[in-house]
Amino acid sequence: MPSCPWSDKGQALDLAKIRADTPGAERRAFLHNAGSALMPIPVVKAMKDHLDLEAEIGGYAAAQARADDLDRIYGDVAGLLNASPDEIALTENATVAWQMAFYAQPLGAGDRILTTQAEYAANYVAFLQVAKRTGAMVEVIPSDAHGEVDVGALRAMIDSRVKLIAITWVPTNGGLTNPAAEVGKVARANGIPYLLDACQAVGQMPVDVDAIGCDMLSATGRKFLRGPRGTGFLYVRRALMQRLEPPMIDHFAAPWVATDRYELRSDARRFETWENNYAARLGLGAAVRYALDIGLNAIEARCRLLADRLRAGLREIEGAEVRDIGRSPSAIVSFTMGSMGAEDVVAHAAEAGITIGVSYPSSTRLDAEARALPPVVRTSPHYYNTQAEIDRLLACCEGLSGR
Known part of the structure; x- marks a missing residue:
């Protein structure tokens, strides 16, 4: 030893x-924090306190009473990512966050999706489904001698048919940390949307979406962030958000403004639905603040x-x-x-x-x-x-x- x-x-x-x-x-x-970490007492307390309030006055009234605290969570997550609150959507988990971003991409026959060799199964089967539906193609960026995404190879793969770069920053196993910011430089230089799965990165290391250059980022609360299960979030860069139609909507994401018309929200909450687990959300907010307080x-x-x-x-x-x-x-x-x-x-x-x-x-x-x-x-x-x-x-x- x-x-x-x-x-x-x-x-x-x-x-x-x-x-x-x-x-x-x-x-x-x-030592299983990549699965579901131990929640600290402040996270558990935030959830229990809200459940007690719901038991006392009902779910609707409890949400109204805690409206300011619930709205604060968007700012908490934005602060964690160096984003703006209007670029944040809160979701049931990281998979839903990722799916809302991915399935909103307007992909068609011949379009190319570039991803990594160490991509997570949930993401890859979604690539395959969309390829089957639309005729889009899934292509794997080669890895370099260290097992990381080969940024030079990625650069050489770029052409007008590449419509999405979607990679996992820290894969579920293998210890790998992909060069997310270097990939971001390629995506930005070519105007290609860039979706980053940061499920295993958030809470383990600093995350700055502006420095990384990603247009979309998905993550969970339950892993290194030490939040509750059943929580996740999505970041979507404001400029891209206005061009994306969510794959599914309800009257929260898109208010019904006339009998024949809806209007999508102008912020990232267009990727949310009306009903939510508010106790879990408050736990997520407490987890984010706990991590930020430590540094x-x-x-x-x-x-x-x-x-x-x-x-x-x-x-x-x-x-x-x-x-x-x-x-x-x-x-x-x-x-x-x-x-x-x-x-x-x-x-x-x-x-x-x-x-x-x-x-x-x-x-x-x-x-x-x-x-x-x-x-x-x-x-x-x-x-x-x-x-x-x-x-x-x-x-x-x-x-x-x-x-």
Whole structure:
């Protein structure tokens, strides 16, 4: 096991307070934040308080009473992304956010959609469906020697038929962090809409949509942002938004202004519907503010330190193979343990009080087949984890070595 160049003491983060806000962290080593992270107490309280209010005065009255707080969430998310509140839509999850943006694209026969080898399954099947419906074509941008999107190859693929660049910034496994801002430069230079899946990036690292150059960005609340399940959001650049007709609308997204006419909202809420889980939304807002109060730069630094320590330790264990790629790996660490199946590794870890997960080839089929990946163990430390928890997982894996 490698020596540690840093200590949990004296970090910029107030780890003691953060862990006090995370009661579940005291009961087990939770290293599955790329799945669904542990919510801090302020997030849970925001949700419970609103549910109590709904139980007391009813859902409609509760929403009216909290109208200012609910509206504030758009500003909270905008602040997280360096966007404007009118460019933000709140959705039930990241998939809905991504779908609302993607299915709004006016694609036709011969149009080209450019994506990545490590694209997530939910996105890729949507590409295939639209290609089947319209005759559009899905093309994969080659990866470079590091496994990242090859920006030079992307540049060479651009022609008048490319109507959308849609990539995942941090894939669900493999540790990869794609060069999202470099892709953005290509998209902007050629006037091509750019949809970025930031599901695994938001909450783990700073996100600046202007610096990235994306026109649309989707994300979830439940992962590294530490918000509740059933929450997500969509950013759409104002200039593009005015040209997009959502694939589905209701009278909130598009008020019925005459018997034969509706008018789309002028803001990103045209991608929403009227009915929502307001308790979950308030939890999302609390999660965003919690992350901003800590600071995304500090969060990213700690996540990388913990993930790098885990990778270094795994590389010293006989039979362990780190399956990550890319020059600047994220806090998602993927590995296998010899002939032992990933599910068995996860089960052994659970017996030791450690929560990790499995990522299956079907979630990133192109990448999995290109690299001949079996199901991999997926671990994802976060800023509230400790060095000791990383070491517990390494010790567990050492105990499995040779089995």
